[in-house]
Amino acid sequence: MNQNKIILKVENLSKQYRLGLVGTGTLGDDLKRWWYRVRGKEDPFLKVGGNNDRTLEANEDYVWALRDIDFEVKTGEVVGIIGKNGAGKSTLLKILSRITLPTTGEVKTRGKIASLLEVGTGFHSELTGLENIYLNGAILGMTKAEIKAKEEEIVEFSGCKLYIDTPVKRYSSGMRVRLAFAVAAFLEPDILVIDEVLAVGDAEFQRKAIGKMQDISNQEGRTVLFVSHNMASVKTLCTRAIVLEHGRIVFSGGTDEAVSYYLKGSAEVDNIKQFDEEDYNTPNFRLKGISVANTGKKIIDPILEDEEIQIVTEIDLKSNSPERYHITYHLINELGDALFSFSSRKGGIDLNKGPNELCCTIPASFLQSGQYFLSFYLIVDQRKAEFMEKDIISFTIVDAERTIGAYMGREPGYIKPRFNWTRQ
Template sequence: MIILKAENISKQYRLGLVGTGTISHDLNRWWAGVRGKEDPFLKIGSVNDRSTKADSDYVWALRDINFEVKRGEVLGIIGKNGAGKSTLLKILSRVTGPTTGEIKTKGRIASLLEVGTGFHPELTGRENIYLNGAILGMSKAEIKAKEEEIVQFSGCERYIDTPVKRYSSGMRVRLAFAVAAFLEPDILVIDEVLAVGDAEFQKKAVGKMQDISKGEGRTVLFVSHNMAAVKSLCTRAIVLENGKTVFEGGTDESVDYYIAKNSDKIIKMNYSSLDENSLFQEISIKNNIVSSGKTLRIDFKIHPKINEDKINIHIGVYDFNDEKVLHISSEYFNDGYIDSKNKNPICEIYKNPLIQGFYYINVGIVVDNTVAEELKKCLIFEVMNGDFFNTGIILKPSTLKAKALAHYKWC
């Protein structure tokens, strides 16, 4: 059953001003409407690219967006900052209207677009629960039946009768999410607000959204820059770029498209410092081809000025969802430290557990228990699926999990 349908949604803004423009522009629009003509300002306007200089007073924040959402689906909406994601959610939530196009929905919509959306700062948390419930069209009895669950889930019981203006941003998000989730909307619209909450709350929130969609059959529209959360939660996704839909499909395919589109993934197997005083002078991956199950060797060249006895190197391997999949440290070898006389230490992961894909490496050097230098994305490499179990069979991409234990050594 289709519960939400967006048809040819476009949104135009005038740059630098509030409103539609000048009186003359409004008169032109009115005169065109009287004659049954199209709004003349819909024929102009530049593409929504925040990184380029404006060549028009008007910009299309969204242009010809079309999609359908079924009951019980979790639709992810992903894209770079300024791609039009929040504008689309505001239109879907009736916060603002589209310039052209039409939104068709069935049932109540609850929105969580930014911290404290819909909250009155002078009212207490409890009073805001009833205010939001009333806005959703619920009776006082219906809200009261859910009140205890909302307060308990939010974790703000001590401050529930305190004005919301005294809440931290994280507390506001906790309460706002609890209100939106437990007051049983048919469609729950969530922007990137969960990033404000702590790790414990994010875990609870994702679990609740899964319960809402799978257990209760309600629909969720979810915007996030956390690709791991999108993959774990969403059943389908669309990718926005410069206000237009550039991809629509399964979650994994959409995330892969977005990552490939927005990261050049230039293989970088060697790093050389341009700073002669840098502690990391050179770092390199010696493998021509990195395969699952084979040895992955990382060589370092450390500045000769280091004479301290207590030196450690930490390596973090990340996928392009920015999830750490491996952490490797020299502190578990050679009595807990690298030999300071060895200016060319080597790390060998001799049963590389990484699945097929692209990865990058962050490194840090610890001198006398203090982080002395860190490098981000110093190396970028690609892993190919290999014969991990030495059976003559090349693994399929889903067979091996990247978070397997890595066996490695330092020398």
């Protein structure tokens, strides 16, 4: 199959909903739509409607769940669709799966689409697991002979062999997902559309499912659209990703860049934080600022991974207590995982009363390119944290060997230590 062939094309796609009501709205709205259509005019309600921002109070009767979506997918691609809850991801997948129709725009596809959007989608609860395999296969356009040829593989992969002749209504949500995914994956659709449902399965099944999706793409040349809030799965599986925000595409590109863009959100990533007098100001201390930069470089310069990195902390200690104070940082990666902690105490430095400016130096080529977050802790006598602030500052490291600011792929992991090698 031609890997460069476009299998899915979305053009000017938008979806509008009326808030607070089921259906298109009032009888008056429907009559107005009909009258405009009879006269050959555009739907009058396409000119109204608020943005898809769930944090705001509605001030209009209509809202655009999706607006002006355009993208193409080639055969064999695994495309991640990421964004916050309410960004429009599930609405987009429902339109692609023909569960609902778009308000404007069109979707062009080649071949069969299989969708796994909710737990047990397309299952009849009174039918057995085996009967549902045949029902789902028929919905996907498969013949009985084709389903029969895959039956044993589907049952084996699902891990539900013991219960395959039991009505699905007695299955747990995890078992339903296992069986539904197995049906969708093994009945060979040209495009497999998967929403967050894999999160219901256990860790073993998630590994199997991701491995199967990789096989579907790499070995069988089929296409996968994958929605997940698990950024590790998106990075492992997807060849590129699309970020949705308030119903619009705000980023489309490589998976690493897309994940970084999504996780950054609206947070500042300017490598420096200067705090006002009322911020982080207590009777015992005042935190004045934190900055991150390469040694000898300006704060505004990109932070390169192959040069030393300095983290400078400005803090005034007010306490007259004989207790000793020191600062500790936790370094967090862009997936929210804590990589390690480091403290001034281990460097042999406690805070003095009055102004302190402490500099911690990270060796060159120790951290990989990517986005990082620092959590700040003020520790008293190594026994308690008097103050803590998570993700107090974030910074981005880029690979000097590639174009500044562009992520062209990287080695696995987040640190890249240099070990000593000798010839024995």
